[in-house]
Amino acid sequence: MPTLRKILIANRGEIACRIQRTAQALGYRTVAVFSDADVGALHVRMADEAVNIGPAAVQQSYLNSAAIIDAALRTGADAIHPGYGFLSENAEFATACARAGLTFIGPSPEAIELMGSKRLSKIAMLAAGVPCIGGYQGAEQDDATLSREAERLGYPLMIKASAGGGGRGMRLVHSASELPEQLRTARSEALHAFGSDELILEQALIDPRHVEIQLFGDQHGHLIYLGERDCSIQRRHQKVIEEAPCPVMTAQLRQAMGEAALKAGRAVNYVGAGTVEFLLDSRGQFYFLEMNTRLQVEHPVTELITGLDLVAWQLDVAAGLPLPLRQDQVQLNGHAIEVRLYAEDPAQGFLPQTGRVTCWEPALQDGVRIDHGLLEGQSVSPFYDPMLGKIIAHGATREEARRKLLRAVEDSVLLGLQSNQRLLAGLLEHPQFIAGDFSTGFIARYFADHPSLHPQIPTPTELAIAAALFYQQAAQAHPTALAGWRNNASVPLRQHLGRGDDRWSSELTAHPDGHLRIEVAGQTLQLKSLQLDDRHATLEINGICRRYAYHLDAGQLWLFTRPGGLLLEDQTQAPVAAQASLHGGTLKAPMDGAIVQVLVREGSQVSKGQLLVVLEAMKMEHPLKAGIDGVIKRLQVGAGDQVKNRQILLEVE
Structure with a gap:
């Protein structure tokens, strides 16, 4: 039986932080690894020791198994926890850990290799009698x-x-x-x-549910399942909302799916935490999808309804201890729902977002858990998955959990870059979701034209707040020219607020009693500052008091709108933009990333909609297409180049 004292976490972000919390609570020392892009990240600060393992690119850092094993040996770690993603399902890495005398906190390399191949695992599941499509x-x-x-x-x-x-x-x-x-x-x-x-x-099963079973096995041959999770709310086959139990589950179906999952686990002598995923059709028939030989992103919902710490179980199993429960001792209590918070803009086709986190205030409350790896001031880079964290709520009933989660999503302040918070709130409020009546086609069917998929239109109130905050900033910078909130200014001040190509005009008048009268977007609002600092403004607007989070710097305002951040600019002094040429086209990078393919060369004839360049960012490929018919006039990138957001890639004439 191995004796574990120090554990290296071969991961980053929220999962590295989450593993460290349990490991340190159980008395283990922890070692973090980090790339050049993650210097000073939260998971690095939390650890007892940390080792830089290479440049930002994942192949040179978090996928560099030799550097990670070397870091473990140099720091005297006994074991490596891979988290999820990166090397968590890499059989060669698990084997290399064993050769180095390190305990790999996960299943055997043989189980990882078999289940890591959808082709080979399906063959094995058919042989084991697991239903397959x-x-x-x-x-x-x-x-x-x-x-x-x-x-x-x-x-x-x-x-x-x-x-x-x-x-x-x-x-x-x-x-x-x-x-x-x-x-x-x-x-x-x-x-x-x-x-x-x-x-x-x-x-293809059309509109099935995606339901998965949480397995756990020990080194003594015991294997049990810890209920199921419904992960049907997906976008581009990536999970967005997960919950436990499944809203349509029956005791008989749970037992049938659980026993099928046990067959899958026994077929590979499974040890540790694993998940068997199924597709469930409207008739109650289910089919094997895949097995994930690691901890899942959505494991918190299982933890909340079982009262168990799955990371603690992983550490105990790796140390050779038996499972603490038998199958008949597993109890499911209440309901839990989780949403994934992504740095992406649903209004721009879910384009991943990069930038600096200027404000992060997670809305913690009773029954709410937020797993994240965020620090204010950190930069979200293009090198890794855009998921920033998870917001999870538990309640006695599904509706209580949903209601708590909606409030937490609406109240968690994230400023500095766009996120999917408006979409998450919209999903949680949708009548079909509230009723538990949904499938994997839910977003495509009900959210094709949802407001969260379009640029946010600022309300008159939000525009008035922006006008007031820009005015106050200008008054502080030029106290002799502007009166600020507390003195009289008899002449109305005309302002121009902008966002991209959108523009709004406002007229602001300061009154001796401290009120601001603001005319904007066809409305007149009376606004008074009750309390103001550089992070929050408590305002009375038309007799209603409310606190607003914001970040204001160099004429740019991030205003938290509950939910989500709204970016506005003070364009009062900006020149009118010249009309874009109708006879040319410039293709710019929509985000930081790496050029995977360039499908044209200078002089090539291209048609509107033709694929020109493929950009890889945040683990996804993004096709960039021609906006007009024409000829490639200038090509400024090649395959393998790293590019910055808004960098010119090519020009079409």
Whole structure:
């Protein structure tokens, strides 16, 4: 039985912080690893020791197994916890840990290797008697074979990266004409994300539920399941909301799915935390999807309804201890729901966002848990997944949990970059979600034109607050020219507020009693400052008092609107922008990232909508297309180049 004293966490962000909290509470010393992009990150500050393992790019840092093992040996760590993502499902890394005399906190390399291949795992599950959906999981990977198998299966069908997860390398194909292009992009994304372009094909279940079973095994042959999680609210096959229990689960179905999951686990002599994922159709039939041989992102909802600490169980199992419960002792209490907070802008096609976190105030309250790795002042870089953290709520009933979670999402202040908070609040408020009546097609069906998918239109109140804060800042900078909030200014001040191409005008008059009279967007508002510092403004607006979080710097205002941040600029002194040329086009990078492919060269004829460049950022590929017909006049990037947000990539004439 290994004796563990010091644990290296081979990860970053919220999961590294979450593992450290349990490990340190149990008396273990912890070691963090970090890249050049994560110097000073929260998980680094929390650790007893920390080691820089390389440059920002994941291949040179968090996927650099040799550097991580060297860090463990240099610091005297006994074990390595991989978290999720990165090397957590890398059989070679687990083997390398064992060779170095380190305990890998996870299952055997053999289980990781088998279940890490969707192709091989499906073959094994069929042999074990686990229900599986029809598909092709053969070794022949040429286009001709895949096309022939696609015809046999029929459309619609799913292309999946055999080594993948998180929606990368996954495509829904509706017809044979789409297949060649979808195979090409799925292979490319899979190769860049996982180092393997092997694919499988499966019949597509339309609008199923995504339900998964949490397994746990020890080194003494005991294997149990800890209930299920419903992860059906997804976007691009990536989970957005998870909950436990599943709203449509019955005792009989839970037992059937649990026993199928146990068959899957026993087939590979599973040890540690693992999850068997199923698709559940409207008739109550379920089919094996995949097994994740690690801790899941959504494990907190299971922890909240079982009262267990799954990381503590992982550490105990790695130390050789038996599971503390039998199957008949597992109890599920209440309901828990989790949302994933992403640095992405739903109004720009969910484009990942980078930037500096200027304000972060998580809304902690009774029954709410927030797992994150954020610090104010840190930069969110393009090198890693855009998930910033998770907000989780527990209640006696599903409705109580939902209500608590909605309040926490609406009240958690994040400023400095766009997030998906408006979308999350909209999902939690939707009648179909409230009723528990949803499937994996929920967002596509009900949110295709939701307000959160369009640029936020500031309300007159928000514009008035912005006008007042810009005015106050100017008054402090020029006290002899402007009166500020507390003195009289008889002449109305005209201001121009802007966001991108949008512009609003306001007229502001300061009164001797401290009120500001602001006319904006066709309304007149009376505003009075009750308390003001550089982070919060407590304001009385038309007789209603409320506290607002904000960050104001150099003519740019981030205002928290409950939920989400709104960015406005003081454009009072800005010149009128010249009209863009109608005869040319400039393609700029929509975010920081790396150029994966350049599909044109100077002099190439291009058509509007044609794919020109593929940019990789935050673990996803982003196709960049021509906005006009024309000729490539100037090409300024090549494959492998790192580019910055708004950097010019090419020009079309």
